[in-house]
Amino acid sequence: MHGRLKVRTTEEQRLLKEKEQQKKLTAYQTGMKQILSTRNPTSYDPKSFAISAQLLVVNPDIYTLWNYRKEVILLELDKSKSECKDTIIDNGICDEKSQESLDVTKGLIKFLENEIRLTEQCLLANPKSYGSWHHRYWIMEHHPEPNWQNEFELCTKYLTMDDRNFHCWDYRRLILNKIGMSLEDEIKFSTERINVNFSNYSSWHYRSTLRKLDKDSLESEINLIMNAIFTDPADSSAWFYLRWVLSNPEMTEGHRKQLSQTLDQLLELEPDSKWCLLAKCWINGIKKGENMNEDQIEELTENYKKLLILDPLRKGFYSHYLNALESKKLNNA
Missing domain, CATH: 1.25.40.120 (Protein prenylyltransferase)
Known part of the structure; x- marks a missing residue:
């Protein structure tokens, strides 16, 4: 009747759901075909690179795409090194005496910072995505100017929101040596999280990795x-x-x-x-x-x-x- 909302039947809901799933599957297949067809060991297609980011935000557990992005990043690192006219120190860092070298390094840093932001988007979609956490750490290790302290503080923030995220606990453990955190302070943090929630198995396990009793x-x-x-x-x-x-x-x-x-x-x-x-x-x-x-x-x-x-x-x-x-x-x- 006029003025009343139409309530879809169970069958109509099922058909709509199937249609939506098929639409997503088609988009995924088209995107993967584009990426794989342009995959090249010596160069990359910016369009394919952008598509891979879109697919990962929807599903951050596609390891093939993370590996593809690593290949592209390695190409960018090599490109940065070759474009530096002066002495290269490490990981694409150029001699500060050359303005051109500084510009190249800044461009590389911007490229890697965008990649870090992508992992943040993916972790919002799935905070326990193995691929996202592994890729983030890999990026940080190849970053010319990694801000490990910021990563450590980010872990603290994440664990305050969800102290059972064992991926974040593992990531935090990897960062400890990077920032020189004392064992006593870290034991104290673990104790605080346990006192907040005794059922936090991840924090109990984390303690066992910190030291020998x-x-x-x-x-x-x-x-x-x-x-x-x-x-x-x-x-x-x-x-x-x-x-x-x-x-x-x-x-x-x-x-x-x-x-x-x-x-x-x-x-x-x-x-x-x-x-x-x-x-x-x-x-x-x-x-x-x-x-x-x-x-x-x-x-x-x-x-x-x-x-x-x-x-x-x-x-x-x-x-x-x-x-x-x-x-x-x-x-x-």
């Missing part, structure tokens, strides 16, 4: 973990980090005994905590079985039996260890 740092790490697991015993992030800490050669029998007693306190509060029972098994499992006494074997057996009930999806895993413990009992008899 020693006697001095081991206690503080254990305290941080205990704080996290008592706050949220059901979250897996801190438990996985605990398992990594347990594998440290600086872990003593005293550390394991203290941890086991602390976990017993948690079990009184959370008797059905799967992760707490698993951690108790990890602590005894460090001894590799052959050094365990009968009481330890019995405790492990009881814990795995409870886990069979609490976590039936991993029944085979727990049954395997129960069978191994049963064999150990027979051998000790």
Whole structure:
């Protein structure tokens, strides 16, 4: 009737969606054909280069296009070096004595800055795009005047918005040595992000890449973990980090005994905590079985039996260890 909006049927919506998808596919195929047909090891087509940027903004995970753009950038770097009339220092930087050389270097910097801006557009479309992060770092390494401090601050900003973006954590780790950031400051930043969100597995993992734990740092790490697991015993992030800490050669029998007693306190509060029972098994499992006494074997057996009930999806895993413990009992008899 007049004056009423027409509501499309499900079939009409499906056909419109298919039409839109076909339109995008055609544009993609046409663009890729243009790019590949003009791909050349000694020169490049500016139109194809622009099309590749348009395609990447829509889908930043097309590795072929990132590789194509790297080829073009290498051509520009070679061109910059050949056009410099004076001594070339590195990465296309020309001797400041020549104004012409300065102009060439400025042109190269502008070209690379545009490429950095492209990666920013792509990261807005997909903040966890492998290709975009890798390309950005590659550009920075070929940049005549890389601003690593700006990149580091950008990482801090990104992680404040999404502290689970492990791509950004990896990028930050690569930049650390470029700016000379102290280990203490970076550990502090990681701790701050964990205290904001204990479920931030990326930050827990990041800590494991920063340093090897020693006697001095081991206690503080254990305290941080205990704080996290008592706050949220059901979250897996801190438990996985605990398992990594347990594998440290600086872990003593005293550390394991203290941890086991602390976990017993948690079990009184959370008797059905799967992760707490698993951690108790990890602590005894460090001894590799052959050094365990009968009481330890019995405790492990009881814990795995409870886990069979609490976590039936991993029944085979727990049954395997129960069978191994049963064999150990027979051998000790």
